[in-house]
Amino acid sequence: MAAITTGSAVSFARPVKAINVGSVSFAGLRKDNVAFRMQPVTQRLAVICAAKKETVEKVCDIVKKQLVLPEGTQVTGASKFTDLGADSLDTVEIVMGLEEAFHISVEESSAQSIATVEDAANLIDKLVEAEAGK
Amino acid sequence: MASRSKLSGIQKQVLALYRGFLRTARLKSPEERHRIESVVSAEFRENARNIDRKNFVYIEYLLRRGKKQLEQLKDPDITGLSTLQINKSSSH
Numbered sequence: 001m002a003a004i005t006t007g008s009a010v011s012f013a014r015p016v017k018a019i020n021v022g023s024v025s026f027a028g029l030r031k032d033n034v035a036f037r038m039q040p041v042t043q044r045l046a047v048i049c050a051a052k053k054e055t056v057e058k059v060c061d062i063v064k065k066q067l068v069l070p071e072g073t074q075v076t077g078a079s080k081f082t083d084l085g086a087d088s089l090d091t092v093e094i095v096m097g098l099e100e101a102f103h104i105s106v107e108e109s110s111a112q113s114i115a116t117v118e119d120a121a122n123l124i125d126k127l128v129e130a131e132a133g134k
Numbered sequence: 135m136a137s138r139s140k141l142s143g144i145q146k147q148v149l150a151l152y153r154g155f156l157r158t159a160r161l162k163s164p165e166e167r168h169r170i171e172s173v174v175s176a177e178f179r180e181n182a183r184n185i186d187r188k189n190f191v192y193i194e195y196l197l198r199r200g201k202k203q204l205e206q207l208k209d210p211d212i213t214g215l216s217t218l219q220i221n222k223s224s225s226h
Contacts, residue, residue, distance in 0.1 A: 088145065092152050092153050095153075096157070111153065
């Protein structure tokens with residue numbers, strides 16, 4: 001029974017992975033991006049999807065505080081909340097914490113699609129910009 | 135919990151309810167807010183741990199009850215919430 005559930009979970013994960021292929025490879029590129037920001041190859045991607053460095057750092061801090069992670073735990077842009085030991089309720093709490101820290105309001109649908117620090121940072125930058133543009 | 139991006143409808147509803155509670159808690163005084171958050175968080179986590187994830191009837195009941203409680207909590211006249219422990223063996 002357990003085997004069946006895991007089996008189906010895996011097969012569920014597959015199509016999701018497939019959709020994420022773009023963003024997964026993006027994440028890889030973005031990691032390079034941080035290191036070699038000046039490289040023209042990744043510049044185009046930087047414009048499209050890289051969140052501001054401060055935002056990522058601030059998100060990391062909040063995530064660490066929210067999940068009460070031990071000192072020295074590495075949290076980077078590519079960190080998945082679930083990998084850091086967060087369950088779905090923790091993720092809700094993180095997003096709520098971020099909302100308050102950045103004075104924004106995240107809609108239900110977008111809030112549920114946030115899985116990594118980078119996701120959160122990108123969304124925050126977008127919302128902060130939209131807020132400033134008003 | 136294997137893949138978070140594939141949440142079922144009922145899971146999304148639960149998370150939306152949780153979010154609703156946390157949002158409403160912000161509107162209350164700081165110490166009440168803190169109490170509400172810990173009560174709500176404990177309740178959700180307790181239920182998440184103890185209820186069989188296939189027990190849809192019960193989960194839906196809890197969702198309805200939670201929504202009703204949230205509506206009550208949204209009333210600005212309501213300043214806080216409290217819980218009481220009932221000894222189950224002595225009830226009825």
